[in-house]
Amino acid sequence: MPPQAVVGTPSSAWVAIAVGGALGSVLRHGVGLLVQRGIPGFPWGTFVINVTGSFLLGFLARALGGDDVHPSLRAALTIGLCGGYTTFSTFSFETMRLAADGLGARAATYVVASVLLSLAAVFAGTALARVIR
Numbered sequence: 001m002p003p004q005a006v007v008g009t010p011s012s013a014w015v016a017i018a019v020g021g022a023l024g025s026v027l028r029h030g031v032g033l034l035v036q037r038g039i040p041g042f043p044w045g046t047f048v049i050n051v052t053g054s055f056l057l058g059f060l061a062r063a064l065g066g067d068d069v070h071p072s073l074r075a076a077l078t079i080g081l082c083g084g085y086t087t088f089s090t091f092s093f094e095t096m097r098l099a100a101d102g103l104g105a106r107a108a109t110y111v112v113a114s115v116l117l118s119l120a121a122v123f124a125g126t127a128l129a130r131v132i133r
Contacts (some may be wrong), residue, residue: 016072020080028085053086057093 028049036045043121064074082089091114098107 013075016076017083020076020082021084022080024081024084024085024086029079031085047064049086050088050092053082053089054092056085057082057089058096061093068126 031049031052032045035048041113060074060077060082064077095107095111098104098110116132
């Protein structure tokens, strides 16, 4: 579940999220190219995107959490921009929320299970693509 609920007219929220997502995706591509350039051997671009995206979502969720911020703007920047930039930010935010709610064991399980199962899924998806292609 996203860090906040989207209220308002459904169409305006969806459009705001789509615009934010498009901007986040373009930003991800640009930052990835910029950071990765000239640094072979480690996926620095993705690493920097994941860390900065997590920081950005934490900042925006807190800074835009008040009633004075329009829900569509909040959705555009958190779900859209951060979601297009990196889904790792949502994972990190949700883990922090579990830990902050005193659910440390659940947060740790979420981290370990997410990483291990996601890695397994990447390998499985790659294997399936090899078989059918």
